[in-house]
Amino acid sequence: MTRWVWAAATVALLAALPLLPSLFGSYAVTLFTLIFFYGFLGQAWNIVGGYAGQLSAGHAAFLGIGAYTAALLSVEKGITPWVGMFVGGALAAVLGTLIGFLGFRFGLRGFYFVLLTVAFAEICRIIASNTDAIGGAVGYYITFTGNPRQFQFQDARVYYYVALVLMLTATGVVAWLERRRFGVYLSAIREDESACEALGVDTFRYKMLAMMLSSFLTGVGGAFYAFYLFSLQPGSVFGIPLSVEIIIRAIVGGAGTVLGPILGSFILSPLAELARHYFAQGGWHGAHLVVYGLLLIAVVLFLPEGAYPRLARLLRRRAPDTA
Amino acid sequence: MLFGGVFSLMAVGLTLIFGVMRVVNFAHGDMMVWGMYLAWLMATRGGVDPYAGFVVCAAALFLLGFVVQRVLVQRIVDAPHEMQILLMLGVALVLENAALLAFGPEPQRVRSALAQSTLWLGPVFVDVARLIAFGVAVVLTLLLSLFLFRTDLGRSIRAAADNTYGALVIGTDVRRVYAVAFGVGAACVGAAGALVAPLLPFQPPTGLQLSVASFNIVIIGGMGSLLGAFMGGLLVAVAESLGAVFLKPSLKELVSFSLLVLILLFRPAGLFGRRAS
Numbered sequence: 064m065t066r067w068v069w070a071a072a073t074v075a076l077l078a079a080l081p082l083l084p085s086l087f088g089s090y091a092v093t094l095f096t097l098i099f100f101y102g103f104l105g106q107a108w109n110i111v112g113g114y115a116g117q118l119s120a121g122h123a124a125f126l127g128i129g130a131y132t133a134a135l136l137s138v139e140k141g142i143t144p145w146v147g148m149f150v151g152g153a154l155a156a157v158l159g160t161l162i163g164f165l166g167f168r169f170g171l172r173g174f175y176f177v178l179l180t181v182a183f184a185e186i187c188r189i190i191a192s193n194t195d196a197i198g199g200a201v202g203y204y205i206t207f208t209g210n211p212r213q214f215q216f217q218d219a220r221v222y223y224y225v226a227l228v229l230m231l232t233a234t235g236v237v238a239w240l241e242r243r244r245f246g247v248y249l250s251a252i253r254e255d256e257s258a259c260e261a262l263g264v265d266t267f268r269y270k271m272l273a274m275m276l277s278s279f280l281t282g283v284g285g286a287f288y289a290f291y292l293f294s295l296q297p298g299s300v301f302g303i304p305l306s307v308e309i310i311i312r313a314i315v316g317g318a319g320t321v322l323g324p325i326l327g328s329f330i331l332s333p334l335a336e337l338a339r340h341y342f343a344q345g346g347w348h349g350a351h352l353v354v355y356g357l358l359l360i361a362v363v364l365f366l367p368e369g370a371y372p373r374l375a376r377l378l379r380r381r382a383p384d385t386a
Numbered sequence: 387m388l389f390g391g392v393f394s395l396m397a398v399g400l401t402l403i404f405g406v407m408r409v410v411n412f413a414h415g416d417m418m419v420w421g422m423y424l425a426w427l428m429a430t431r432g433g434v435d436p437y438a439g440f441v442v443c444a445a446a447l448f449l450l451g452f453v454v455q456r457v458l459v460q461r462i463v464d465a466p467h468e469m470q471i472l473l474m475l476g477v478a479l480v481l482e483n484a485a486l487l488a489f490g491p492e493p494q495r496v497r498s499a500l501a502q503s504t505l506w507l508g509p510v511f512v513d514v515a516r517l518i519a520f521g522v523a524v525v526l527t528l529l530l531s532l533f534l535f536r537t538d539l540g541r542s543i544r545a546a547a548d549n550t551y552g553a554l555v556i557g558t559d560v561r562r563v564y565a566v567a568f569g570v571g572a573a574c575v576g577a578a579g580a581l582v583a584p585l586l587p588f589q590p591p592t593g594l595q596l597s598v599a600s601f602n603i604v605i606i607g608g609m610g611s612l613l614g615a616f617m618g619g620l621l622v623a624v625a626e627s628l629g630a631v632f633l634k635p636s637l638k639e640l641v642s643f644s645l646l647v648l649i650l651l652f653r654p655a656g657l658f659g660r661r662a663s
Contacts, residue, residue, distance in 0.1 A: 349484075
């Protein structure tokens with residue numbers, strides 16, 4: 064009975080999301096677009112960082128590669144970003160494979176793996192800022208033409224739908240994985256890698272697959288980033304702060320759960336956006352990041368598994384009364 | 387090259403904290419930036435030269451490190467690495483952006499009477515400020531090793547680093563030792579920050595770059611090794627300036643990151659480390 068209620072509620076919510084833009088003002092549409100997009104990025108990170116427990120702090124590199132690839136293909140070669148996003152995703156996956164291979168083959172764990180991913184993202188950033196053909200440190204700008212075939216839309220609601228589809232797709236992939244042997248292996252690797260190996264699980268292979276899938280999805284997201292903002296600066300696209308933005312959503316919401324990153328994005332993206340909007344007007348730059356930092360500290364100390372598992376338990380405890 | 391001394395001091399602080407607690411201080415660079423801003427405040431408000439004020443900066447940062455350890459880090463000393471990393475990331479975010487709130491995004495620079503003068507040392511032309519920064523950094527590192535090897539408190543810090551349980555058994559107050567070690571590590575960057583404040587224009591995001599730079603150095607030199615951190619600082623400074631000369635100034639960090647990746651893959655214990663952890 065309860066299960067049916069939940070399923071019905073989920074379906075109703077899903078059905079409502081596409082309808083919302085017709086009720087919203089343009090600011091709310093922007094806000095939700097960002098929530099969906101960061102939820103998508105957090106979900107992509109979740110595969111390798113949450114399920115497999117390999118803390119990558121360099122996911123900005125994948126996003127940056129995807130963004131630059133799609134933008135360059137579109138502007139220089141006229142190839143539509145609808146194709147370019149997959150090319151970007153593939154290139155990001157190539158980098159992900161390289162990082163994963165080096166990190167996992169050489170057995171880097173914990174802090175060492177974090178640093179390896181950071182180092183690669185920083186190397187990407189430095190190379191991008193020193194390559195004049197892609198705008199160098201000044202950045203790369205896309206001129207707005209409003210041509211839908213080039214992923215440019217007059218109507219902000221189209222971006223809303225694209226971001227929604229991205230988020231739902233990634234979440235679907237993760238929900239599917241979680242039920243398969245692959246997902247179980249990943250969680251097992253996170254919990255106790257040596258025990259996994261002892262049981263004959265090819266941990267290297269599964270960590271590599273998780274890394275490739277995660278970097279591919281993030282790379283695809285890069286195309287959206289490029290054509291939503293129309294400007295790419297190496298410092299912001301490849302920078303460590305962007306990687307932190309991605310990680311923090313998954314962690315606060317609950318890493319290693321299907322709905323955690325989404326919940327995290329619903330909590331943090333509006334916070335970031337509102338803070339940016341209001342605090343910046345009053346000259347209070349950085350206030351939202353102070354809040355982020357405090358939240359991160361609080362989550363680690365008091366809620367190490369994230370918000371979603373706690374929320375789910377609360378709901379479940381109440382459920383028997385209603386059923 | 388002369389920057390190397392300050393790099394070394396910064397890395398020595400990080401490696402001390404890691405060596406004792408196995409916790410990586412992600413807020414290291416941000417603590418350094420606070421040291422810089424303190425030096426700046428003292429110079430602009432009180433007219434104190436940073437080359438005298440660094441003592442105050444070190445003391446203030448000692449306090450900050452001590453408190454951060456007591457209130458936050460102590461609770462997660464035994465937690466998984468991921469949790470420690472995330473907690474320190476949170477501290478870094480708070481420190482960096484509190485600086486942004488307090489001092490604004492404009493780059494600052496501390497004026498020192500000494501920063502303008504230069505000196506001919508034989509055939510080489512040397513900045514007096516850089517020379518002093520280098521000298522003080524080296525002296526402070528030496529003092530720190532004297533402290534660790536010759537005093538009771540220093541000995542108990544090393545004992546807790548080598549064998550926490552053993553130190554507990556013989557009656558060391560490990561919690562206090564941890565807090566002091568964190569404080570001393572933070573004091574190192576506080577002093578380092580004040581010493582480079584006249585040489586390096588800084589703004590709040592500088593902290594992140596400095597954190598990453600000190601991770602580089604510590605990994606290259608060997609996590610937890612004081613000598614490694616010291617030599618690593620010199621090495622990275624030399625490698626970066628060579629990179630700046632032979633490639634392009636904006637590419638100099640590429641050299642240290644490539645060095646980092648190579649070390650991570652082939653000698654994760656670092657050049658001077660004893661063994662891989």
